[in-house]
Amino acid sequence: MAAAPGAFSLREVLAAFQACVTEQREVLLGPYLQGWRGLVRFLNGLGAIFSFISKDAVTKIQIMESYCGGEQQEEYHTLQSMVSYELSRGLVDLQRRSSHPDSGCRTILRLHRALRWLQLFLEGLRTAQQDASTSAICTDSYNASLAAYHPWVVRKAAVVAFCALPSRNAFLEVMNVGGPEEAVEMLGNALPHIRDVYGITQELYEQHHLLNLP
Numbered sequence: 001m002a003a004a005p006g007a008f009s010l011r012e013v014l015a016a017f018q019a020c021v022t023e024q025r026e027v028l029l030g031p032y033l034q035g036w037r038g039l040v041r042f043l044n045g046l047g048a049i050f051s052f053i054s055k056d057a058v059t060k061i062q063i064m065e066s067y068c069g070g071e072q073q074e075e076y077h078t079l080q081s082m083v084s085y086e087l088s089r090g091l092v093d094l095q096r097r098s099s100h101p102d103s104g105c106r107t108i109l110r111l112h113r114a115l116r117w118l119q120l121f122l123e124g125l126r127t128a129q130q131d132a133s134t135s136a137i138c139t140d141s142y143n144a145s146l147a148a149y150h151p152w153v154v155r156k157a158a159v160v161a162f163c164a165l166p167s168r169n170a171f172l173e174v175m176n177v178g179g180p181e182e183a184v185e186m187l188g189n190a191l192p193h194i195r196d197v198y199g200i201t202q203e204l205y206e207q208h209h210l211l212n213l214p
């Protein structure tokens with residue numbers, strides 16, 4: 001059953017990430033951003049304490065949407081076409097942010113690092129005991145991924161916000177896919193797709209030495 005309009009549905013978010021990868025193993029930016037939009041909707045429903053996180057994610061999604069809907073939109077159809085277009089035209093600041101502070105390559109890199117957090121977090125949720133602390137799973141996933149790229153003040157604010165997360169079962173309920181068992185099963189089906197998108201992006205960025213863009 002479809003979720004109410006505007007409500008978060010894990011099913012829809014996961015379908016978007018599933019739709020990202022083409023037969024040629026390219027990553028389509030439209031569904032990728034749609035997946036992030038859905039996640040932000042979910043985050044907004046968790047309370048105002050998370051708004052500094054969702055604002056940053058929305059800013060990055062909007063930067064990408066402006067490229068994807070702009071004059072050069074055909075160059076931003078896939079991640080691969082974007083990388084090749086921006087690099088060939090010198091549109092990426094490689095050493096420090098200067099003339100192209102918000103390139104698509106840099107912006108996707110931030111979302112890509114966050115996708116690693118998401119993967120670890122969902123894996124943690126899926127495999128944890130029923131009474132496990134979501135906040136602890138989130139903190140562990142964050143420390144093993146995104147935290148390495150954030151200054152002290154952001155790390156502190158993030159960990160404080162994680163304390164406001166609901167229990168694991170309450171969390172699984174708001175995913176809107178039925179009971180906790182169904183949510184766990186859906187996570188099991190969906191995680192390979194998120195892993196796939198992450199893996200393809202990581203390989204592409206490695207190949208072009210883009211993993212440390214300022």
Ligand SMILES: CCCCCCCC/C=C\CCCCCCCC(=O)N[C@@H](COP(=O)(O)O)[C@H](O)/C=C/CCCCCCCCCCCCC
Nearest residue numbers: 010039040042043052053056057110111114117146154158
């Ligand atoms: C199936 C549903 C369950 C999971 C639902 C998760 C919903 C999460 C939705 C969005 C995730 C937020 C993505 C945040 C992107 C952060 C990108 C970033 O690293 N930005 C920093 C660097 O950017 P520049 O300064 O270089 O432009 C920026 O400094 C960050 C600022 C804000 C703090 C980011 C903290 C990130 C914590 C991620 C965990 C989210 C916790 C959600 C709890 C469920």
